[in-house]
Each structure stands twice: as C-alpha cells, then as structure tokens.
Amino acid sequence: MAGFSELIKNFDKTRDYVRDFFIYGCKVRSDFDRKSVRTYGDEKRRVESWMGDSMRYDDSVRGRSVSISVDSGHIPENPLYNAYYSKSFTDNDIRLHFLIMDILEDGGSRTLREITDILNADYGQLFDEQTVRNKLREYTDEGMVIAEKQGKTLYYSLSADRADDYVRDIAGLADALGFFSETPHFGIIGNSIMKMLGLKNELFFIKHNYMIHTLEDILVPEILEALNGKRYISFCTFSGRRKKTPDEPGRQNQTVPMQILVSVQTGRRYLAAYIPALKRFSAFRLDYMKNVKAGDICGEYDEIKEMYDRSKPRVFGVSFGMRRDTGAVAPMKITFFADEKREPYIIERLEREKRCCTLEKTGEDLYTLTADVFDPNELMHWAKTFIGRIVSIEGGADSVRQRFYSDIAKMNRMYGGDEDEHIQ
C-alpha cells in the first residue's frame, strides 16, 4: 500500500469510517463506496492500528467484514483518542516546535529576530523570519508562548505553566486527571495531559461508556464559542440513513444554539437550537453534523433562551415535538402496578427515572405517572422498560396509545402468546 501514512489531515473522513466500523459492525468494503478502495484500505489500517485486539473480522460471501467489538466498560483508556493524536504536520513544524521550546526554555524573552538568529547561529537551522513568526503566532494562540509588546517590539517567552509542576505540587491532581480523562466532557484533553507526563489510568473503569462520543468533541468547541458569544451557528447535517453518500454537502442549517443535550442511555448527543426560519426549537444529532461555524451575534438571544428555559421542563428526552411555540398539550397518564411490600424497588425506579413527570399513588399497588410533555413518543420508549406492569394509558395522542397496544400485541405473538382478544 504505497503512500500510506499513519497521520491524517481530515478528521471528518476518519469520523465517518470509525463510526461505521464501530456502530454497524458487519460492513464489507463494497458498502463503503463513498471513496476509492485505497481510502477504505488506509482508513481500515489506521483504525486497526488504534483498536488492536478489539477489531473483529468475519468472512462471508460478500467479503470480509470489519468491526470493532469491545466492552467499553472494561478498558482503561479510550482507544479512539488516537484519532486526535494522528494529525499530520510538516518537517518544519516539528523542528521549529522543539527548537523554539529549547530557545525559550530559560524563561527569558526574545524578539523574533533574536530567535531567528539563534536558530541559525546555535542550531545551524536556517529559517526565514516569516516562518518563525507564523509558528510563534500559532503557539501564542495555543497559550504555550506569551507575546508582550515593549515599545514597538514584540517579545516572546514561554508560558510558565508546566504540567509536571502542576501534578507535583497539587496533591490529588494526577488521580483526578485519570478519572476525568475517561469521562465526559472532553476526556481527550485530560488524556493529552496524562500522555505528556507518561501517566496511565490504572484506577478507573467507566460503565455505560459511549467511547464514540470523543469523535464528536471535534465540533463542540465551536458550538461552545457560539453559546458563549450568544451567536448564530451554521452547520451541515447529513442523514444516517443515506450512509453511502456522506461526502455530499448535506443540509445547511442556520440556528441559534441553546445547549448540548447528552443522553447517557442511548449513546446520542444533540445540539438543542432555535431555528429562526421555522420559529421552533429542534435537536440536531452531533454525530450527523459537520462544518460547524459560529456566526454573527444574535440580538434576540436572551429572549430565545428564556423561551427555551420555559420549554425545557416539557421535554422528556430531546424532542420539542412539531409545535411552533410552547403551550398546553394533553398530558399523558400511565398507571403502573407495583407490589408495595415485595417490589419497593419498582417504585424507587419510577421515582428515579421519571424526569420531568410527576408520580402519585392512585390506588393499592398502583402508581400513576403524569407526563405533560411535547413528544409522548419519547416517553413510550422509556415506558416500555416497564412492560408487564402498565395497567393503563390515558391522554396523549391516540396514535401513541394505539402504537403501544399494537406493539404489545405483536410482541405477544413474537414471544409465543395467543392473540385471541383485541386490545385497544
């Protein structure tokens, strides 16, 4: 495979491939017809290199399928962080990095001219001033170098914040890094500090761990910038169902961002945003977003945010329904059976998981949950975890209730029951 590089320029492409290997599991090369065979081969080889023993291969008549199979609760470090550690660079980038760090290591301040001269005189490295200036500017933005004006001249020095000093002087920080580097949000950044110091997480495992979220973290800083600046945000969305053509530009969205919503049970993260053109809130999956750009300041931001905060108590998951504004919706009432003496844990579960709903005892061993929510469909996905205990469902949309009844009838047939009665 001539020309293969372990390093990548384009994070988006890698995101697509890793996601497909990780989520779908049983795809073969011909399923990835979005790009050339070589692109597929290169991406596969990189993922194999990061995931090690977690890669799984299965041969079928269609070809060899590649998947990632790992119990993410049983690994000390998210292997997908490697995607972030694979950024390509030029020879000058790495040379200048270590040389500038070496020159400024003593804590002194130097001008661009002085640094360029030292590179030449002490290290025998000839760089033009423009190249050195660009690198210094880049490192100033990264916060590694401090640029200060004295008169008309800029002086550069190295930031005094050293990772090893922090960890040596602040008791408990190393363990905190170990924990936070494997948990949301932005565990990758904590991991980068650990790696810098040669530390490893040897204490923690994370259950219900959606490792794939780390790949979406690439988008989140821009979203946060828009949130902080009360700005509009634009991005492209592509459909998960049209998986063969994610290279298409996707649908452009112009929105006002409100909050990042995280589901710790379904593995999805969303941007909750206001769509001015439709005058409604919506939630966009982060894993189907690309090209996020913070835009102009939104003059009405505070009013929209207020409206969002008023709406949120009626959102069971992430759906704001199809309504244009807040207002009354027919509350849904679901009554559950739980033996108070023998099954107190069911009542505890209802209390623990009810979210924005209210729960009241309505009879002997009967508990009724009232849900005044925008989208009862979201509620029903959760309610089905109580299959075997749902005594009645009232209110909400007819279609939602009918779907539940029909689902139960189908499941009854599926699991070998007789269906000789009609339920509605």
Next chain:
Amino acid sequence: MNIFSEIYGTYFRIAAKLLENEVTDEKNVRETVQREGFRDSVLFLPQKLLPGEESWGLFSRMPDGTLRRITKKAPVKVLTRLQKMWLKAKLSDPRIRLFMDDENLAALEKRLGDIPPLYRREQFGITDRFKDSDDFYSEEYIRNFRTALEVVRKRRIVCVEFVSGRGRRMSGKFVLLKLEYSPKNDKFRVYCYLLRNDKVRGSGIINIGRISSITDTGRVFRTPVSMDEYFSSRKCSSPAVIRVTPARNGIERFMLEFASYEKHTVRDLETEEYTVELWYDTQDETELLIRLLSFGPVIEILGPPQLRSQAAERVRRQYELLCGNNEKNS
C-alpha cells in the same frame, strides 16, 4: 486552539521522550517507537528520527554511533491554553472534591488565574440520568471514596461494612480491585473479591454510596490479580442473541445504544435484519432485559432461553393487563 493538533500528537510525544536524554541510540529509538507509537509506527517513524535523508534533523550521529540531540535541554511540558481551560472547567465539577481538598483546589484555581473555563456545566444537559446520584458533597462519602482509592492503588485488604442492593447489612474482608463510574447512574462502585482466610471466595461490586465503614487492615493482598479473570468470572455463559429489524430505524438505534457492549453481528442481506450476539455481566441481566424490551417489536430476543422466557413472561403479563382492562371497559 484545536484538540486535533500535532502538538498533542503521538509522533511529537515520541520525539519529546527521546529528546529527554542528551544521548541516545538507534536501539532505544526503535524500542520507544514500538512501545509508544501506533501499531505500524515502527515502519514510518524511525527514519524520521534517525539521521539520514528523511530525517527531521532532531539528532546527529556521533563518531561512536550514538545519537546526540540538537537541543540543549529536555523538552519542557508546557500546558496549552486549551488544557488549562479544561482544568478550569473541572474545578466546578463536584466530583473533583473526591480527589482534592480545599487547599489543593485553591492552589489549582490560583495557578489557572483568569483562564476561562472551556465550558460551563449548564451548557450540557443530561437528559436521562437517574435522580439518585451519589452525594459528592458528603464528607462521609468523600472519606470512603478516598480510602477506597488508596487501597485500590496499594491493593490492601480492607474490612467493609455496607448495605446491599436488597437492603441487607453486609460486612467482610475484601480486596478492592478498581473503581467504576457510571455516567447513567452518576455513581461510583468498586470491584472486589471477598476474602476468607485471605483466599478469594467470590467476586462482587460494592456501591461507594452504600458503604458505612471501610477500614484498612494494613495488609497487602499479594496474589496477582487479573482484571480479565475478574470480568470473565462475571460474564454470561452464553450471549444474548437479538434479531434486530430495520423498522423505525431500529438497526441504527439499537447498534448505537448497545455500542458499549462486546458483540458480534451478522447481517441478513435479503431481509436487512441483523442478528447480534451481546456479552454481558450476569448481574446486569435485568437491566439488559428492560432495555431490550424498550425497543418493542423492532427487536426479538432469540436467546439464551432464560432471557427469552423472562421477556415472554413480561410481555404475556402486559398483554393480559391490557386485555383485562379492555374487557372491563367493554
């Protein structure tokens, strides 16, 4: 500022490690690349580090064959602004108190100065976290957590008194292996082995929040412990086998929700259905069962028999409940 930057990259990190010593040799370069790099780095990276045509020029070869770095000092480990912003954000996370006392928190805050946090907690909303999360502000909880952390690190034998999930008071001698955190429950638990006469008598998991006392015996458990063995001892003997249909975007929803499981998937090209084998901790069987049932008829639990029969029993009860109501109403 970008997380996806070469300054955090594996190649830069390997170069930094090698530049720590004034003099090194080719063998060390290759071994470091092998140990610290990606799987194939040894094919691409040594020629960039060693003097030669493709070299970055970070080392020069000495007459005795050793390699001398071109820099004068070992590379400094400067924190970037992004890393400091991340640390600042963590300062407002209550869980940081489990690791650091007030004095150290104040020291970290002071060092970070006027660096803004990378995010504010309210900018992220968790939609479906359980309400009974651990109390990370409780002094007793913090004390127990720190003791657990210390004995895990030193593999000491401890006496633990706690309340089990079923409400029974329990106590015994344990060796604590690792800590586990669940974002869904917002709770810490600790993996452990129960000991009798210093011999392993069983494996378990204790919620930190249910511990009433934890006493370090000062003795170290010296028998080597393999986490793989611990996890295997708790794993199901045969996997859950699930048929997933494409209805209601079922494949995508199911595969994403169960992405955190070890699994094997086979796709039927004619029906576009997937058959998925999932391996799970036997203690989590009920949790798995109810999560599977929440998918309704989009999926079918094919096996193992005890899992399928539990599903069938719950569905039968549900069907009867609804039919009964229907009869009453008619």
